Amino acid sequence: xxxxxxxxxRELLQAAFRYAFSLTHHQYDAEDLMQSAWLxxxxxxxxxxxxxxxFVTIRHLFFxxxxxxxxxxxxxxxxxxxxxxxxxxxxxxxxxxxxxxELRPEEREALFLHEVEGYTASEISRVTGQPRxxxxxxxxxxxxxxxxxxxxxxxxxxxx
Amino acid sequence: xxxxxxxSRALKSFYCARSLPRARVDFLLQAKIRIAQPTRPWRTIPLxxxxxxxxxxxxxxxxxxxxxxxxxxxxxxxxxxxxxxxKHSPLEIISSHYSQVQAALSxxxxxxxxxxxxxxxxxxxxxxxxxxxxxVPAAQLRVQDIRSGKECTLYAVKAAGxxxxxxxxxxxxxxxxxxxxxxxxxxxxxxxxxx
Numbered sequence: 001x002x003x004x005x006x007x008x009x010r011e012l013l014q015a016a017f018r019y020a021f022s023l024t025h026h027q028y029d030a031e032d033l034m035q036s037a038w039l040x041x042x043x044x045x046x047x048x049x050x051x052x053x054x055f056v057t058i059r060h061l062f063f064x065x066x067x068x069x070x071x072x073x074x075x076x077x078x079x080x081x082x083x084x085x086x087x088x089x090x091x092x093x094x095x096x097x098x099x100x101x102e103l104r105p106e107e108r109e110a111l112f113l114h115e116v117e118g119y120t121a122s123e124i125s126r127v128t129g130q131p132r133x134x135x136x137x138x139x140x141x142x143x144x145x146x147x148x149x150x151x152x153x154x155x156x157x158x159x160x
Numbered sequence: 161x162x163x164x165x166x167x168s169r170a171l172k173s174f175y176c177a178r179s180l181p182r183a184r185v186d187f188l189l190q191a192k193i194r195i196a197q198p199t200r201p202w203r204t205i206p207l208x209x210x211x212x213x214x215x216x217x218x219x220x221x222x223x224x225x226x227x228x229x230x231x232x233x234x235x236x237x238x239x240x241x242x243x244x245x246x247k248h249s250p251l252e253i254i255s256s257h258y259s260q261v262q263a264a265l266s267x268x269x270x271x272x273x274x275x276x277x278x279x280x281x282x283x284x285x286x287x288x289x290x291x292x293x294x295x296v297p298a299a300q301l302r303v304q305d306i307r308s309g310k311e312c313t314l315y316a317v318k319a320a321g322x323x324x325x326x327x328x329x330x331x332x333x334x335x336x337x338x339x340x341x342x343x344x345x346x347x348x349x350x351x352x353x354x355x
Contacts, residue, residue, distance in 0.1 A: 010185055017180035038188050096174040115171040147163050
């Protein structure tokens with residue numbers, strides 16, 4: 001019907017969700033982000049978007065929102081709202097999640113695209129719009145940081 | 161196994177364990193079907209196409225308007241040339257040499273002599289006087305067709321102001337044929353009676 005099997009579409013949605021998750025590091029934020037990007041592209045094209053286009057759209061939405069949040073600070077009106085207004089901490093319990101939460105979104109994103117999606121630095125550069133050298137540097141720094149943090153905290157997370 | 165490989169494996173396993181809930185996946189796939197449903201045609205016309213169409217119409221109107229304006233100027237020049245020709249005003253300088261007429265019409269800062277050899281060979285200069293075409297100072301030269309003996313009027317005017325856009329034209333009005341041509345920045349017009 002759409003030249004794209006349903007299982008392919010489900011896989012595409014899952015891949016896009018994981019990518020969104022690498023940026024937000026938060027389950028619900030990633031779900032919302034992924035949904036916004038998906039609906040935005042469908043409303044524009046009315047057909048299944050290409051994976052890279054979906055990734056790029058997710059990225060733009062995420063960083064636009066991040067920029068907006070930095071400019072506009074939301075102030076709670078009362079105590080109850082104030083507690084709900086705390087910066088969202090990753091709702092993850094395992095050690096890898098805790099270590100990844102120490103990285104910047106760009107670093108997590110580069111690691112995800114390389115390690116999980118199997119993208120080369122040049123391909124990541126095309127999705128993120130950053131120079132290839134910056135991508136390589138981001139990946140290197142992120143790896144170093146994760147290994148160092150794991151050593152410092154004496155965690156053997158890699159042997160789960 | 162070194163730390164880097166272990167880190168890669170841990171990251172892969174960590175991210176692959178995350179998934180979008182099935183209900184959300186179903187919702188998004190349904191959204192795709194809803195959006196893909198045919199809608200009213202005007203809703204499917206992208207804004208960019210509307211903008212392109214509007215721009216095309218505006219450009220077309222501007223071009224059409226410009227051409228209309230240019231045509232009106234050409235007609236006005238033709239009418240003025242015919243009117244001057246029919247008035248048959250007396251000459252200020254009588255000479256068969258372009259250089260002498262040019263010297264007499266010293267206020268004109270351009271050459272009044274046509275470069276077209278056919279004109280020079282076919283028409284003999286009789287004299288000239290000042291006139292104006294569309295408010296621009298011009299030379300009105302009386303010439304005689306050597307073949308027929310018919311008197312014609314040759315105009316030379318600087319292609320300035322409204323006349324700038326005129327390049328070449330052939331028109332007729334009140335039994336007078338007017339041929340206009342451009343020689344560098346000078347516009348020439350030859351008016352002669354149609355037999």
